[in-house]
Amino acid sequence: MKTRHKRLVLILGGLSLLGAAVMLVLSAFQQNLVFFHSPSDVSSGKVAVDQTFRIGGIVEDGSVRRQADGLSVSFVITDTAVGIPVTYSGSLPDLFREGKGAVAQGRLTSDGVFHASQVLAKHDENYMPPEAAHAVDKAQEAMRTMVMP
Incomplete structure (x- = not known):
């Protein structure tokens, strides 16, 4: 050669x-x-079942329910327009609270429940993850346009 x-x-x-x-x-x-989606995106069907993604918004007041095992928790995350039920098994961040911003990563099941593998919470009084803040602002704007004639 x-x-x-x-x-x-x-x-x-x-x-x-x-x-x-x-x-x-x-x-x-x-x-x-892993993509971020708001609860409004999820409820409108923009996310496929069993697809891994992040959902963010505000933890709805009065929605946090701890299970008897002490590690499992369920709550509703909302963008003020739509709420999505979330279940999580593990220890939550210390800053996780009702009425505060949070982002959860996991999968949506066919029953409409988001099963989180990870939950992230805000780190100070004024912080909300940028994606969650944008989703909340977008949902509030949509609500204002529907209310106003």
Whole structure:
């Protein structure tokens, strides 16, 4: 085999390996990509069942129910227009409270309940996750336009 052919085979082999590496990285990235949705998005059917995503908003007052095992909790997260029931098994963040902002990551089941694998809470008095704040503002604006003639 001529050196020219050897060089061509080497270049093609290197490009093949590079292409395979890029495909593996993109595949891993796609599997770990988690989108944020508001409760209004979820209720309107914009999210597929059993798709992992984040839902955020305000923990509805009076909705937090702790189970007998001490670790399981259920609550409703709302953007002031729509509320989605959430269940979570594990210890909640210390700052998790009713009436405060929270983001939960998990999956929506066919019964309309969001099963969270992780719950994040605000970190001070004035903070709400930007996605949740935007979703709440959007829902409040939609409510104002429906009320006003």
